[in-house]
Amino acid sequence: MTTTVIRGGRLLDATSRSAPLTDLLVTGGVITSLGAPGMAAPAEAEVFDASGTLMHAGLVNGHTHGSTNLSKATHDRWTLELLLSGSGEWAANQTRHHKYLNTYIGAVEMLQKGCTTAYDLTFGFPLATVDDLYAIGQAYVDAGMRAVVAPMLQDVSFYKAIPGLYDALPASHKAQVDASGGDTGAILRSMEEALKHWPHDPAQVKLGIAPTIPLHCSDELTLGCVKLATEYGAQTQSHVAESKVQAVAALKRWGKSLTAHFDELGMLGPNFTVAHGVWLDDDDMRRLAAKGASVSHNAGSNMRLGAGIADSRRMLELGVNLALGTDGALCADNQNMYEAMRYASMVSNVRTPDYERWLSAPEVFTAATQGGARATGFEKAGRIAVGCLADIVFLDLHSINWIPMNDPVNQVVLTEDATGVRDVMVGGKLVVRGGRHADCDMAKLARDAQVARDEVAEANAEGKHLAQALERAVGSFCMGLCREPFHLHRYGGPLGL
Structure with missing residues (x-):
């Protein structure tokens, strides 16, 4: 099993609204240890440098x-x-x-x-x-x-x-x-x-x-x-x-x-x-x-x-x-x-x-x-803790979203927009490096997607025409149902006329 020690990163603690420097040990895709910077690790462990990042669960x-x-x-x-x-x-x-x-x-x-x-x-x-x-x-x-x-x-x-x-x-x-x-x-x-x-x-x-x-x-x-x-x-x-x-x-x-x-x-x-x-x-x-x-x-x-x-x-x-x-x-x-x-x-x-x-x-x-x-049902995901899956996101603290860092959980929820994502691990394996998918040829994906998009659009031209023809009938009928009395109101404003 591959063993990796992650050093230099700050680990988000949402409950305490803090992000202390923390080292992680990952063995076979699972988090096996958390500790203070410089914690002991097996000699054969690969070192992943997380310096300058905030780590949070995927x-x-x-x-x-x-x-x-x-x-x-x-x-x-x-x-x-x-x-x-x-x-x-x-x-x-x-x-x-x-x-x-x-x-x-x-x-x-x-x-x-x-x-x-x-x-x-x-x-x-x-x-x-x-x-x-x-x-x-x-x-x-x-x-x-x-x-x-x-x-x-x-x-x-x-x-x-x-x-x-x-x-x-x-x-x-x-x-x-x-x-x-x-x-x-x-x-x-x-x-x-x-x-x-x-x-x-x-x-x-x-x-x-x-x-x-x-x-x-x-x-x-x-x-x-x-x-x-x-x-x-x-x-x-x-x-x-x-x-x-x-x-x-x-x-x-x-x-x-x-x-x-x-x-x-x-x-x-x-x-x-x-x-x-x-x-x-x-x-x-x-x-x-x-x-x-x-x-x-x-x-x-x-x-x-x-x-x-x-x-x-x-x-x-x-x-x-x-x-x-x-x-x-x-x-x-x-x-x-x-x-x-x-x-x-x-x-x-x-x-x-x-x-x-x-x-x-x-x-x-x-x-x-x-x-x-x-x-x-992935109960071992969603947390960075011993025994949990090593699904970890590393946010670049030098990205503009984190300059300066104040309350880290507020910034993850209210400031981060994904432009700060530097690296992503799934089961301890790096699938995103430097903000880019590690194995995907993005230029080829763009070409393939455009061809597929055109093929589907051509095949469904008749379906699009029918949808447009039905829009007024379906829309007006359903709007009528929305205006019927109901014991809840979940809209941001009145129903209108």
Whole structure:
């Protein structure tokens, strides 16, 4: 086993808001000792000079979509429902190479921005075959990153998932959209095959399950996902109460919240994560806390899509494990977890003038590290401590963000923007050196990405045209649902006329 001693760096202690000089010993990818500068180390240990850096645990992205990195920044003003309605423009007609490349681009970006683990709700069935999923997992292996790869599963179409939407479409559009459901049995059989034969080391990249949105899943599919997750010990995640449209539609369809519905079907548990959770109420949060579940708070995406402002303080008060995520490039545009931390901090402040209820910088940093590690099931990630994985970010203290250094945890959360990332280790291996991915030919990646982007755009020209034709009908119907009375208000302003 390789042994490395890391000398000269300052180790972030978020709790005490300090960063003392600390040496680390890493053996076989695991932190085996911490000590004062000059601590003893085996003679054969390689020395890594961390002088002039602040060391912190690798950030954990609690919710992203590796399937959308070829589509970053392609849309301006749009909602979650318009994004879903337009899936024929960005999700369809992608080859296995496109899916691999999509994922690899995001992994390289996250690593270069200090993120060492991601929860990726990737292409689902039937958009991804079992072999496609293996290739997507390989993209993370090749990038040198940890990940949960969870295909998004659904057997109810978007247009039938929201009660009344399909009926509200103009007759000419009804003939154009595919409102048919998926083959539930085939989806579950494919998911089980992928779980049974997963070729990658689960200590680095493991397969999860993502019933994409409760409304998009029949009870049969949800129960099947619960059974598979239990049998194979898989992490599960779903978009729950992301938008008011979802929250209102759940009451119309089931007479109860999305969380209550999933709870009754057995989905909630320590391996389950809610993505977004903007429209969760106290009952929902208590259910999640009682079952040991998590929420990935994706503040930037929630603002980008106009979904609202999640009550992260209340989640913590009621005992929900809080993680942070960027969301995918379609609705976050970048994969910067420093930005996600800053957004999470600031958006909590605008919920109330009571500053004692705002998220503190240590709480935000903990969510972006330990909270995410718990949600992903990589329990030994997210901390720099003996016995933990050596997933370490080294920030350059000579970068402008750190001149001067004052409160280090405040600066990580509120000042750092990823430009200060010098080096990144995953399992003790340097995957980023001097701010650049150690093994990636960025020029070639840029060329390959442009070719792939053009190929997907050409293949999906008809889907783009249909999305544009449907925008007004879908947008106006969903806006009507958003204006219906509801017992929560999560927007930053009034509903409007």
